[in-house]
Amino acid sequence: MKRKISTTTIMYVVLFFFLAIWLFPIVTAITKSLQxxxxxxxxxxxxxxxxHYFRVVFNSLFIALATAVVVVFITSLAGFAFSKMKFIGQNxxxxxxxxxxxxxxxxxxxPLFFTIKTFGLTNTYLGMIIPLVAFNALQMLLxxxxxxxxxxxxxxxxxRVDGCSTWRIYLRILMPVSTPMIATTGVLTFVYSWNEYLIxxxxxxxxxxxxxxxxxxYFMETRSQTPEMVAQEYAALILMTIPSIIVYLISxxxxxxxxxxxxxxx
Amino acid sequence: MTAxxxxxxxxxxxxxxxxxxxxxxxxxRARADGESMNSWKAKxxxxxFIAPLVILSGVFIYYCIGFTVATxxxxxxxxxDEMDFIGLKNYAKLLAPGSVFWTALKxxxxxxxxxxxxxxxxGLILAVILKERLPGSNFFxxxxxxxxxxxxxxxxxxxxxxxxxxxxxxNEALRFLHLDFxxxxxxxxxxIALYSICAINIFEWMGFSMIIYYAGLMxxxxxxxxxxxxxGCGFWNTLFRITIPNLSGxxxxxxxxxxxxxxxxxxxxxxTTGGGPGRSTEFLNTYLYKAGVQQFxxxxxxAIGVMVLIIAVVLSIIQVVVNNRAxx
Numbered sequence: 001m002k003r004k005i006s007t008t009t010i011m012y013v014v015l016f017f018f019l020a021i022w023l024f025p026i027v028t029a030i031t032k033s034l035q036x037x038x039x040x041x042x043x044x045x046x047x048x049x050x051x052h053y054f055r056v057v058f059n060s061l062f063i064a065l066a067t068a069v070v071v072v073f074i075t076s077l078a079g080f081a082f083s084k085m086k087f088i089g090q091n092x093x094x095x096x097x098x099x100x101x102x103x104x105x106x107x108x109x110x111p112l113f114f115t116i117k118t119f120g121l122t123n124t125y126l127g128m129i130i131p132l133v134a135f136n137a138l139q140m141l142l143x144x145x146x147x148x149x150x151x152x153x154x155x156x157x158x159x160r161v162d163g164c165s166t167w168r169i170y171l172r173i174l175m176p177v178s179t180p181m182i183a184t185t186g187v188l189t190f191v192y193s194w195n196e197y198l199i200x201x202x203x204x205x206x207x208x209x210x211x212x213x214x215x216x217x218y219f220m221e222t223r224s225q226t227p228e229m230v231a232q233e234y235a236a237l238i239l240m241t242i243p244s245i246i247v248y249l250i251s252x253x254x255x256x257x258x259x260x261x262x263x264x265x266x
Numbered sequence: 267m268t269a270x271x272x273x274x275x276x277x278x279x280x281x282x283x284x285x286x287x288x289x290x291x292x293x294x295r296a297r298a299d300g301e302s303m304n305s306w307k308a309k310x311x312x313x314x315f316i317a318p319l320v321i322l323s324g325v326f327i328y329y330c331i332g333f334t335v336a337t338x339x340x341x342x343x344x345x346x347d348e349m350d351f352i353g354l355k356n357y358a359k360l361l362a363p364g365s366v367f368w369t370a371l372k373x374x375x376x377x378x379x380x381x382x383x384x385x386x387x388x389g390l391i392l393a394v395i396l397k398e399r400l401p402g403s404n405f406f407x408x409x410x411x412x413x414x415x416x417x418x419x420x421x422x423x424x425x426x427x428x429x430x431x432x433x434x435x436x437n438e439a440l441r442f443l444h445l446d447f448x449x450x451x452x453x454x455x456x457x458i459a460l461y462s463i464c465a466i467n468i469f470e471w472m473g474f475s476m477i478i479y480y481a482g483l484m485x486x487x488x489x490x491x492x493x494x495x496x497x498g499c500g501f502w503n504t505l506f507r508i509t510i511p512n513l514s515g516x517x518x519x520x521x522x523x524x525x526x527x528x529x530x531x532x533x534x535x536x537x538t539t540g541g542g543p544g545r546s547t548e549f550l551n552t553y554l555y556k557a558g559v560q561q562f563x564x565x566x567x568x569a570i571g572v573m574v575l576i577i578a579v580v581l582s583i584i585q586v587v588v589n590n591r592a593x594x
Contacts, residue, residue, distance in 0.1 A: 007501060011395045015406050018392065022409055022469070025424050028435040032427075074318040081315035093316065093324075095586065100327045102582040104530040106551035107574040110344055110558045110567055111333035134326040137319055142586075166311055195417035197533045202559070216420045217537065225433050237424050241416055248415035252408060255415060259474060260481040 033234035036227045041235035045219065050207050056215040057243055063125055063211065064193040067132040071189045072182055075137050079144025080170055084156060094145075101138045105131070105198050113202045123206040132193045140185045143261055147181045148174075180257070187251040188258035194244065212240045331575060337568040344564030356569035367570065370548045373460055374528055377549070380464045381471070382524035386517060388468070389475025394509065396476075397483045407480070411473035418470055422537035425466045429453050429538075453539050456546035463547055466534050471527065475520050482516035483509070522588065526581050529574060550574050 033041050046053045081087070082094050105112070112131055121127030151174070159169045175182070197213040204214060219236035222229055248255070338356055342349035360367045392410060396403045413421060428435045429452035437449040452462045486509070494504050510517075532551040535541060541548040541556065550570060558567030 008398075008400065011398065011400060014391065015395060015400075015403075018388070019406060019409060022413075024435075025421070025428055025469070028428055029424050032435070070322075074322060078316040078319040081312045085312040085315070087309070087312035090312075093320065095583075096328075097320070097324050098586045099579050099582045100324075100331075101585060102526045102529065102578040103327060103331070104532070104551060104574060104578060106530070106532045106554060107571040107578065108327070108330035108334055109555055109571070110337065110342075110564050111330040113559075114344075115330070115333070130322070130326065134323045137323040141319065141323075166315075170315075191415055195419075197417065197419040197537075198555075213417050213419045213533075216417070216423055220423050220426070220537075225430070227433075230427060230433050233427060234424075237420055241420055244416045244420075245412070248412055252411070252415075256411065256477050259414070259477055 029234045029238055033231050033238055036231040041228070041231040042239065044232060045236045045239055048219075051210055051215050051218050052208075053215075053239060055208060056210050056212055056240075059125075059209060060194055060211040060213075061243070063128050063132065064190045066125070066129050067136060067193040068186045068189040070129070070133050071137050071140050072186050074133075075140040075144050075185065076175070076178065076182070077170065078141055079148050080174060082141075082145050083148035083151075084153065097138060098142060101142070103135075105135055105196075109198070109202065112199075116203055122203050123209050125209070127203050128199055128211075131199050132196060136189045136192055140189060143185055143188075143258070144181065146261070147178070151177070180254075183251075183254045184258040184261060187247075187254040191244075191247065191251075191255060194247070212243065216240045334568045334571040334575065337565055338572045340565045340568075342564035342568070343562045344558050344567065345562065349565070352565070356566045359566060360569050360573070366545055366548060366553055367550075367573070369545050370550045370553045373546075373548060374531075374550050376460060377464055377467070377531065378525055378528035380461065381467045381528065382521055384464075384468050385472050385475045385524065386479075386520050388472050389477075389520075390479050390510075390513070392472075392476045393479035393483055394505065396480060407476075410476055413470045414473050416470075417533075419533040419537050421470055422466055422534040425462075425469070426453065426538050429462055454543060456543045459539050459543065459547045463534055463538060466538065467531065470534070474523075478520060479513060479516060482513045486512045519588065522581065522585055526578070526585070529578055529581070 082090065116122055116127045116131070119127075121130070155173065155177075156169055159173050164173065194211075195213065196211075197217075200209075200211045200214045201217075204210060207218075210218065216237055219233055219240075222233070337349065339351055339353060340349035341352050341355075359365065392406075396407050427433065431437060431449070431451040431454060434452070436452065440446065440449045450458060453459050490508055490512075491504065494508055499507065529550070531549055532555070535547060535549050535552050536555065539547045541552040551574070554567050554570040554574065557563045557570065
């Protein structure tokens with residue numbers, strides 16, 4: 001009994017030690033942002049005439065939501081086909097798609113920029129959404145295919161006998177039972193798109209189209225180290241992070257299940 | 267017409283159900299396929315289901331890859347439409363002994379080893395503790411996992427101020443504790459800047475390893491632990507003899523994902539050091555970005571991209587094989 005208590009104590013010591021490290025940056029940022037002039041730093045960031053805070057949050061929200069909706073739709077459709085249908089070239093296409101899963105966006109920097117520019121889509125939402133969909137879809141395809149592999153074929157056969165078309169089976173039978181998977185892939189895509197930095201960095205010059213990631217570097221560009229400027233930098237970074245934390249608090253469960261589903265299958 | 271086709275299909279289903287030796291999985295797959303396998307419509311349907319994904323994702327990415335490979339043999343400046351074929355000159359420059367490419371590759375590898383080992387080690391320790399379900403463990407788990415929801419570029423920005431030699435909180439804390447000799451220019455000293463970047467990455471991604479190990483721990487059957495307890499196995503013995511060996515599959519996955527992640531690292535580096543001081547924290551991706559976007563050397567940038575792509579595709583294939591094996 002005595003031994004049991006001491007192990008618990010050691011465990012708490014370890015947990016609190018790492019908790020202190022993990023809270024340090026966030027607590028520092030909050031205290032430092034308020035140290036000089038209190039909430040004035042926050043007010044001046046929100047009142048910035050070039051980069052409007054709420055506009056920036058809206059841009060990121062719109063882009064991440066649109067990307068998530070498109071990715072969930074196209075990857076669930078394709079996952080269904082790859083898992084439950086049989087067609088010529090099936091495996092070749094599947095492997096060819098997943099072969100790109102580890103391709104970093106940075107490795108195709110030049111063609112990405114050049115192609116979007118050629119289509120006249122720089123400084124547009126669509127110009128950002130297309131590459132975000134392209135690069136997020138592959139991991140979600142893997143998740144959907146694995147998920148559909150776990151759904152018994154009998155469910156589909158029964159619907160087929162009842163006279164359902166393939167499209168109706170997808171829409172009326174599979175999608176309603178897949179809500180956890182829709183949430184998981186949707187949240188994962190949303191978070192990855194929200195956090196993307198290189199795509200807006202390459203494609204956006206117009207301040208009205210800035211995302212939170214781009215705006216955060218905008219506020220870091222003043223290299224001045226007066227206490228007021230440091231406080232304002234911290235305030236800007238906290239303001240840019242608040243929406244992420246709200247999303248995290250709402251969707252923590254789905255984010256965790258998405259990350260584990262992508263990694264462990266044993 | 268549809269009703270007729272369905273009738274045929276239903277009849278077929280029954281006939282197939284009666285048929286013996288055919289492989290079950292492939293049979294039900296074929297049945298799920300549609301009313302009549304002979305109609306061209308049914309044959310076309312799977313392609314319609316994958317078309318949006320293949321066009322938006324596959325075609326887009328493969329086009330970009332093809333573009334990169336093609337321009338890597340030219341002297342393209344990255345902006346104009348003009349380019350001349352120069353053969354393997356970009357690659358010769360890239361792979362010459364002592365070139366920036368080798369420095370960047372070395373930095374990528376150091377970064378990968380340091381972050382993968384520490385993230386996996388810390389993640390395992392915390393997952394093992396959290397599995398005990400002590401009061402408050404959900405709170406700890408939520409905090410350790412939270413950085414994953416935050417943008418790496420913003421976390422890196424916070425650390426850039428915290429690690430600043432003059433106004434940074436780390437040096438302030440060290441001075442407060444009278445440990446001035448430990449105060450460093452964390453991101454400005456070429457000897458330690460790379461490790462500071464590793465630290466930021468560990469802060470961002472440790473929760474990822476933790477949550478994956480946690481899920482792995484949950485899948486180890488409880489009776490193994492009970493048997494160990496009966497045999498008088500202590501905490502450490504259980505950890506090294508049972509827990510870690512049972513998690514070897516999870517560890518392999520984490521190593522693979524860590525390698526992929528290090529190959530994708532860009533945001534943290536460009537935000538904190540931009541590859542400097544000198545080339546001391548140059549990564550493959552920052553080198554590629556600077557060559558293409560800032561130095562108008564699109565051809566060389568593309569050649570670096572090809573090297574990264576080769577590594578990435580090999581890694582993806584390993585990832586798919588591992589996933590298939592685990593799924594079986």
